[in-house]
Amino acid sequence: MYQVEVKMQEGAIVNTNNIKLPMVEIFETVEGEGTGAGFPTVFVRLFGCNLRCTWCDTKYSYPPEEADRVMTIGEIVEEVRKYRSTRICLTGGEPLLYGDKSAALIKALLQIETLTDLHIETNGAIDVSPFMDSIDSPLVRYIVDYKLPDSGETDKMILSNFAKLRKQDELKFVIGSDRDFNEAVRVLEHYSTEALPLFSPVWETMPPAKLVQLMLDHGLSHVKLNMQLHKIIWDPAARGV
Numbered sequence: 001m002y003q004v005e006v007k008m009q010e011g012a013i014v015n016t017n018n019i020k021l022p023m024v025e026i027f028e029t030v031e032g033e034g035t036g037a038g039f040p041t042v043f044v045r046l047f048g049c050n051l052r053c054t055w056c057d058t059k060y061s062y063p064p065e066e067a068d069r070v071m072t073i074g075e076i077v078e079e080v081r082k083y084r085s086t087r088i089c090l091t092g093g094e095p096l097l098y099g100d101k102s103a104a105l106i107k108a109l110l111q112i113e114t115l116t117d118l119h120i121e122t123n124g125a126i127d128v129s130p131f132m133d134s135i136d137s138p139l140v141r142y143i144v145d146y147k148l149p150d151s152g153e154t155d156k157m158i159l160s161n162f163a164k165l166r167k168q169d170e171l172k173f174v175i176g177s178d179r180d181f182n183e184a185v186r187v188l189e190h191y192s193t194e195a196l197p198l199f200s201p202v203w204e205t206m207p208p209a210k211l212v213q214l215m216l217d218h219g220l221s222h223v224k225l226n227m228q229l230h231k232i233i234w235d236p237a238a239r240g241v
């Protein structure tokens with residue numbers, strides 16, 4: 001069996017074949033979002049989430065659905081290695097839900113020699129500090145959501161994440177309405193961050209042309225429109241793309 005050992009925060013060396021994580025899917029496609037959009041990327045989708053956003057498009061990644069299988073970190077790395085893409089998107093669900101186990105997975109994936117980028121799609125309700133402090137690699141980037149009122153999860157947001165993020169990181173606002181847009185503008189004015197702000201329309205309720213017009217009307221030169229390419233290329237409800 002494939003052996004991957006990682007050093008944990010306390011300095012202990014851990015054999016990752018003893019660490020298991022509930023999985024939804026591993027697949028290769030092009031990244032649909034953010035600065036990596038359009039690049040071939042391997043997606044590693046973990047099962048489980050601590051939020052329940054009203055407009056969630058991955059409801060199959062938490063109960064009452066079930067994990068597709070439980071995999072050891074060694075098995076996950078072995079499967080990712082079968083693909084040729086040098087970029088990885090770690091997503092969910094919420095991929096940082098499992099604390100030290102999530103960190104061990106990230107460290108194990110970083111051992112893939114051909115890796116050029118590992119970005120983590122996290123929901124804004126997990127403190128990224130322990131991960132940033134214990135994982136020291138220029139290849140790791142954090143894509144952090146800020147959940148706006150339409151999501152129903154705004155009160156769970158950890159605002160201290162804003163100041164932690166660096167210029168290679170991204171701060172994503174999924175915008176479903178005028179109310180969401182106004183709140184995103186307010187939040188960006190109040191909390192400073194070095195991360196690139198992304199405005200992404202909720203597929204069902206916010207026409208992209210309307211979001212663009214709002215961005216232009218408000219002179220948001222520092223904000224990037226984030227279209228989900230995978231929903232344009234494939235059926236918006238398709239899985240594994």
Ligand SMILES: Nc1nc2[nH]cc(C(=O)O)c2c(=O)[nH]1
Nearest residue numbers: 030031032033091121230241
């Ligand atoms: N192509 C593609 N790009 C994505 N970017 C983020 C995704 C996600 O589900 O987190 C995703 C996804 O599911 N597919």
Ligand code: SF4
Nearest residue numbers: 049051053056093123
């Ligand atoms: S954080 Fe992501 S996976 Fe979890 S409920 Fe919200 S949109 Fe869905």
Ligand SMILES: [Mg+2]
Nearest residue numbers: 091092093121
């Ligand atoms: Mg996501």
